[in-house]
Amino acid sequence: MHHPPCMTAQSFSIGELGRRTRCKVQTIRWYEEVGLLPSPARTEGGHRVYGPAHLARLDFIRHARELGFPLDAVRALLALTDRPERECEEAHALASSQLAVVEDKLRRLETLRVELARMTDACRGGVAGECRILETLADHSHGHCASPEHAAVDAAGITA
Amino acid sequence: MHHPPCMTAQSFSIGELGRRTRCKVQTIRWYEEVGLLPSPARTEGGHRVYGPAHLARLDFIRHARELGFPLDAVRALLALTDRPERECEEAHALASSQLAVVEDKLRRLETLRVELARMTDACRGGVAGECRILETLADHSHGHCASPEHAAVDAAGITA
DNA sequence: ATGGGACCTACAGTGACTTGAGGTTCAAGA
DNA sequence: TCTTGAACCTCAAGTCACTGTAGGTCCCAT
Numbered sequence: 001m002h003h004p005p006c007m008t009a010q011s012f013s014i015g016e017l018g019r020r021t022r023c024k025v026q027t028i029r030w031y032e033e034v035g036l037l038p039s040p041a042r043t044e045g046g047h048r049v050y051g052p053a054h055l056a057r058l059d060f061i062r063h064a065r066e067l068g069f070p071l072d073a074v075r076a077l078l079a080l081t082d083r084p085e086r087e088c089e090e091a092h093a094l095a096s097s098q099l100a101v102v103e104d105k106l107r108r109l110e111t112l113r114v115e116l117a118r119m120t121d122a123c124r125g126g127v128a129g130e131c132r133i134l135e136t137l138a139d140h141s142h143g144h145c146a147s148p149e150h151a152a153v154d155a156a157g158i159t160a
Numbered sequence: 161m162h163h164p165p166c167m168t169a170q171s172f173s174i175g176e177l178g179r180r181t182r183c184k185v186q187t188i189r190w191y192e193e194v195g196l197l198p199s200p201a202r203t204e205g206g207h208r209v210y211g212p213a214h215l216a217r218l219d220f221i222r223h224a225r226e227l228g229f230p231l232d233a234v235r236a237l238l239a240l241t242d243r244p245e246r247e248c249e250e251a252h253a254l255a256s257s258q259l260a261v262v263e264d265k266l267r268r269l270e271t272l273r274v275e276l277a278r279m280t281d282a283c284r285g286g287v288a289g290e291c292r293i294l295e296t297l298a299d300h301s302h303g304h305c306a307s308p309e310h311a312a313v314d315a316a317g318i319t320a
Numbered sequence: 321a322t323g324g325g326a327c328c329t330a331c332a333g334t335g336a337c338t339t340g341a342g343g344t345t346c347a348a349g350a
Numbered sequence: 351t352c353t354t355g356a357a358c359c360t361c362a363a364g365t366c367a368c369t370g371t372a373g374g375t376c377c378c379a380t
Binding site for chain 1 (some may be wrong): 220270283294
């Protein structure tokens with residue numbers, strides 16, 4: 001078990017970068033591939049070598065992703081940090097639309113929680129033929145209340 | 161503009177089934193392909209013809225999906241309805257694990273909501289270089305509190 | 321007979337990665 | 351110096367639950 005290679009304060013390997021950002025190595029490589037993270041320098045043998053700028057940028061990306069911003073929004077936010085003289089209206093718009101998305105999901109998940117809780121509560125064990133859970137699922141007139149056009153939308157997904 | 165074809169109480173087309181279950185036609189075909197919905201009879205010309213049993217089964221599937229059960233769970237639940245003499249323990253286990261998933265997501269989304277609200281609140285307009293939103297995202301020591309091993313897990317996804 | 325909506329198959333694309341195969345490089349210990 | 355084996359490399363395919371497209375066929379009211 002040896003220590004990580006090329007591990008200084010200024011320069012580190014992809015594995016070390018992953019450790020510092022709680023990000024999988026493959027994910028880092030993928031962010032590079034899709035242009036979120038600039039291609040780093042390489043060793044003679046072809047291993048990636050990162051510096052503090054990469055670390056900061058990846059931290060930014062991870063934080064934004066953890067808040068549920070889709071990659072396109074992350075890209076737009078990164079572009080803003082690269083041009084600090086521009087107005088930050090766009091950042092505000094992206095953040096508040098993400099807030100709206102999250103609030104909407106909270107409302108819908110709460111509805112699901114209530115129905116699931118009712119289901120599990122009603123089931124008193126026994127045979128599948130008499131199971132309340134299965135009955136509820138089979139009930140044609142179940143009480144979901146999404147608007148028609150958004151009926152089946154993303155209720156499974158709830159993807160931030 | 162003609163009325164839907166072969167549209168009786170007992171037998172109907174894929175389009176009519178979709179209308180009755182709020183389910184897209186392609187999705188129905190896909191459920192058939194992956195074995196959730198049995199292959200229906202066909203007309204001479206090859207059009208699918210469904211009956212009440214298909215309608216009931218698809219309603220069941222849609223309802224379970226809307227509650228966020230993954231397809232494998234839906235498959236297991238359907239298997240139980242097909243064997244009503246078996247114990248419903250499994251249904252109970254599936255429902256309560258789904259409830260736990262939803263509750264976990266609610267907790268995490270609430271955390272996100274608070275942080276996003278704080279961010280948008282703090283931003284008072286101006287130039288990107290001074291934007292609170294961008295600063296917060298860039299802040300290395302941001303206050304997310306997920307456990308280490310679940311840190312970046314699905315915070316973007318929040319997939320039910 | 322005709323027009324055109326509804327249907328058919330087959331395949332590609334989505335988001336955001338994850339997993340796998342198969343091979344190469346690096347650094348520590350002997 | 352050599353060996354070991356974790357960490358690295360590329361490329362390709364798989365995940366989930368669909369959605370969308372292309373190019374054709376069928377059905378049925380007029």
